[in-house]
Amino acid sequence: MTRLPRADAVRNRRLLLAAAADEFAERGLGASVADIARRAGVGKGTVFRHFATKDDLIAAILVDRMADLSERGEGLLDAGDAGDALYEFLTAAAEQRRERDLSFLAEASESMPEVARARDRLLKAIDALVARAAEQGAVRSDITGTDVLLLMCAPVYVAEAVPGAAPDLWRRYLAIIFDGLRPEAAHPLPAEAPRL
Amino acid sequence: MTRLPRADAVRNRRLLLAAAADEFAERGLGASVADIARRAGVGKGTVFRHFATKDDLIAAILVDRMADLSERGEGLLDAGDAGDALYEFLTAAAEQRRERDLSFLAEASESMPEVARARDRLLKAIDALVARAAEQGAVRSDITGTDVLLLMCAPVYVAEAVPGAAPDLWRRYLAIIFDGLRPEAAHPLPAEAPRL
DNA sequence: CACTAAACGGACCGGGCGGTCAACTTGCTA
DNA sequence: TAGCAAGTTGACCGCCCGGTCCGTTTAGTG
Secondary structure (H helix, E strand, C coil): CCCCCCHHHHHHHHHHHHHHHHHHHHHCCCCCHHHHHHHHCCCHHHHHHHCCCHHHHHHHHHHHHHHHHHHHHHHHHHCCCHHHHHHHHHHHHHHHHHHCCCCCHHHHCCCCHHHHHHHHHHHHHHHHHHHHHHHCCCCCCCCCHHHHHHHCCHHHHHHHCCCCCCCCHHHHHHHHHHHCCCCCCCCCCCCCCCCC | CCCCCCHHHHHHHHHHHHHHHHHHHHHCCCCCHHHHHHHHCCCHHHHHHHCCCHHHHHHHHHHHHHHHHHHHHHHCCCCCCHHHHHHHHHHHHHHHHHHCCCCCHHHHCCCCHHHHHHHHHHHHHHHHHHHHHHHCCCCCCCCCHHHHHHHCCHHHHHHHCCCCCCCCHHHHHHHHHHHCCCCCCCCCCCCCCCCC
16 A cells, blocks of 8 residues: 655645645736745745646646535535525635635646646536526526636626725625626627536 | 937837837736837846836836826816716726736736825826716715725736636626716725725 | 655746946037 | 948846755644
8 A cells, every 4th residue: 555644744744735725816927936835934945846837836726716615615505595595606706816816826826637638627616606597587587607617706806906905805806797698698609618 | 598408318228118018918027128128129237227126117017007097087187977987987997907917017016106196196087086986976976086995906916817808808897896886885884984 | 554646845947127338420510 | 422420239248037956944643
């Protein structure tokens, strides 16, 4: 059998992921591996022992976050009102991103299979939430889970552009965007729904 | 009197701005000054003669773009249907950004007074468009020009996240978001409207 | 407790970046 | 057309980054 990982290695990996998430959130993509290592209280070499490249580290962070969101979405699937459940899910997604904006990490780790797998799971949960909401007439029936996955990020993105904004400004834009998903649509949807 | 700038200097400045916009659009914020100079057919030193720092160059690009949009918005102020005018303006804004996404330049040049001035002019035009649309009942009356300035960027932002997307996918999200602005609101707006 | 493979640390390397500068060229003016 | 300020150029500087490497430390094992 393969040996179990050493206890200190497990601990350091966790410290590294947490430190990296904080550092990226504060300094953006340009945060240096050396700073991350220092923040985790670890040597720079240790970072590269756990994650072959900076991009691998980024991917690992993203996978963790998407897994958290997936769990949340799956837990909301048996809620009574499907519209409320969807709204609540979108709120949770916005809150996660609000706490630490790591959206810029996505482009650095496109095309990593582990990230793709995590995103597929997330999309599956959202698909189910949207389908139920559409059945119950809470949202228009021509939007897809992918639409919602994409729009999910918009409220915080929009609110972030305001320098000294109230911390819950994103709620304002979530309300507006969710209103745009209602069944009584004024505008037909141009362009086909995207896939993935 | 102060001397007029030399003809070649004027030409090079224009070449530089165009080359820089292209280069940034293709390579992101990390595009190097050396590459921009090469693309403009000019020495690296010339870049710094025209723009003291990389950030000054970025600011100049942004000012140009915002001025273009402002002009467009101001021209739409005497259109018959204010709702259509607003929709058309948002379409123009999305198209500009779709052609070349330079959104990431904004954070590099926050707090530059020239950029602030250009943005103020743009905001003024949007305020007027939104006020007219609200008067005519095309949009809900509790949204502000600032809201629209912020939301304006969302459709392209959202559509960009899809790798091989149709080039006009953003129209889909513009339709959804514009629907969210209609007067028949389902959700009250949480959080106050932001300023600036 | 002794031994070893796994894990760690940080000096080190090559490369690319933003920005400077002094020698050179050129458009404008009188 | 002569003269010069304005403009151009690319080699150069110092810095910091991602990634490597090897001597040292340490957690688990029998």
